[in-house]
Amino acid sequence: MKGMSLIVKTITNVMIGFIFIYGVYIILHGHLTPGGGFAGGVIIAGALVLRVLAYGSEAGAEKRSETRASIFESIGALLFVGIAIAGLMLAGVFFRNFLPKGVPLNLLSGGIIPFCNIAISFKVGAGLFSIFLSLAAVKYVMKD
C-alpha cells in the first residue's frame, strides 16, 4: 500500500496540523462553547485517519499504531476514573468538583470539567482511530 498521489500527500501534510489544533481547541473550550471532549476527540481521530488514508500503511505499522491507540484509549479512561476517584479522595464524594470554579467564560474555569473533557477526548480519539484500523485491517485480509 503506497498511499495516494503527491498532491494529496502534500495537502494532507499542510492540513493535518490545522485539523489537530482545531480539535485541541474544541476540547479545551468544551466548557465554554459548543463541542467538548467527544467532538474534539472525533476531530483528532479524523486527522489520524486522514494520515493513514493519504500515506497508506504497512501491515506491521498498522499493528503498532493499533497498540499505541489502545494504550492511549486506556489512559483516557483511567484519567476519567482517576478524576472521579480524586473527587472521592479530596472532596469526599465520587465525581465531586475539587478544583476552584474560577471566573465564568475564562479558559481556566469550570472546576474538573475541562479535565474530564481532556480525558474523554483521549478515549474517543484513540477509540475511533483503533476502530478505523480494525475495519481497515479486516478489509486488507479479505482481499488476499
Next chain:
Amino acid sequence: MTFIPLYFALPLAAAFIIPILGKIAKSVVWIFVTLVSFVLFILALYGVAVMQQIPMVVYKMGNWPPPLGIVMAFDSFSAFMVLVISILVFAGSLFSWRYMSHYTGQWKYYTLYMLITAGMMGVSITGDLFNMFVFLEIAAISSYALVAFGVDAEELEASFKYMVMGEIGGLTFLLAIALLYAKTSTLNLADISNTLQAMGQTPFFWTVLGMMLFAFSIKAAFVPFHSWLPDAHPAAPAPISSLLSGIFIKVLGMYTTARIVFNVFGLSRDTAPAFFNVLLGIGLLSIAFAGITALSQRDYKRLLGYSSVSQVGYIMLGFGIGNYYGVAGAIFYILAHALAKGLLFFTSGSVVNATGTRDLSKLAGLGERMSTTAWSFRIGGLSLIGLPPLVGFFAKYFIILGALKGGFLWLAIIAIGLSVVTLGYLLKIENNVFMKKGRTEASKAPFTMRIAMVFLVVLIVLLGIGFQQVFDFVVGPAAHALLRGIEYANLVFGSVAVGF
C-alpha cells in the same frame, strides 16, 4: 459511606489498567484480576454488614441532590446482589487462569471480564433509570464480546444471535425510559415512583410496565424469548458461561424486574393480582418447557443452558407468588442457583479442558479419573434438584412455603413435580460422563480449577447448613427491601446521605 462507588469504580479502573499491564507483563494480569475480585468480595461482605443497621445508604454522585443528580441507592437487596456477583466473579477469576491459558489475547478477556463485573455491579446499586440502562448495556456489550471470544463459526453465530435479541430488549427498555421521561420529567427511580403514584394506574402505566417486562424477559431468557441462551451460554469460555448463567441473567432480568415492579411501580399481589398471575404464568411456562427440552440435549453445556432457562422460572414463580416467603424464596433461589449453576458450568469447563469435547455420547468414565470434578458435579446437581442439607433445598422450600401461604396448593405440587425433570436431565450427564464405563482420555483438572470448584462446593454445603443465618441476615432483609414498595422513594429522599 465512601465504599459504594468502589463497587463499580474498582472493576472499571482495573479494566483500563489491564491493557497497559498486559503490554508490560502478561503474567501479572491474572494475579491482578484475582486480587481485585477478592477485594470486591470483601467489600461486598462489608456492604452486607452495613445493611444490618440501616435500611438504605443513598450516595449522591458529585454531591448533587437526588432529583437533579444521579444517586446510588444501596439497600439490602442491592447488597445481596453485589455479594452474589462478587462470589461468582472471584471463583471465575480463579478458574480462568488455567482455562484461558491456551487462548491468545488474554488481557482482552480480563478487560472484558472486569467490564462485565462493573456493569452488573452498577445495575445492582444504581438509583437512576438511565444510569441503569447504561450499566446494563456495559454488561451486555461485554458479554457479546465474551461469547464470541473463541471466534469460531459456532461462537460468532451464537454471539450474533444473542446480540440481535439482546439489543431488541435493550432498545425496548430505552424506549420505555424515553416514554417515562416524557411523562414524568425525571429519571430518578424514587422520583418516578412518586409521580407514577400521583398519576394512578392509567393505560400509560401498564404500557410502559409491559414494555419493560418484555425487555427484561429477553435479558433473563424467559420461555418465548429464550432461544438465544442455549446457543450463547455454551459458546462462551466456561468461566464466562458460569458467570452469565449464574448471575448475569438474574441481574439484568430478575433484579431489574423486581426493583421496577415492587419499588418503582409500587405493585403488590393485593393491588394487582392479574399482573402477578402473568408473572406466575411466565415462570411456569419457563420451568416446564425448558426443563423438558433439556432432557433431549446431547451437548453438556447446551443442556445446562436449557436448565438455566428452566431454573430462572422458579425465581419468577417466587416473585409472582408475591408474599413475604415467596419473594424471600425467589431471592434465596438467586443465590442457590448462582452457586449451583456456576459450579456445574465449572465442571463442564473442566471436562472440556481435559477432553476437548462437550458431546455427551463421546464422553465416558470420567468419574474415576476426574474425581474432584465428578463430586463437584454431584453436589452442585443435588443442590439444584433440592436435596435437604444443601442450599438449593431451602431456596425451593421457601418458594413452596410461600405458595402454600398464598393459597396456591396446585402451584406447590407442580413446582415439586417439575423437580423430577431437573433430576432427569442431570442424571443424563451423570450417567453419560461420569458413571458409564469407558476410556475417554483425560487428566486431572489443574489445581486452581479445583480450588474454584471446591470453593463453590463449600459454599453450597455451608450456606445450606447455616440457612437460618443466611435467611436472617442476607435474604430476609433483601425481601423486606423489595416488599417495602413505594416506601423506597421516601427512603431515597429522606436518608442520610454521605457518611451515613
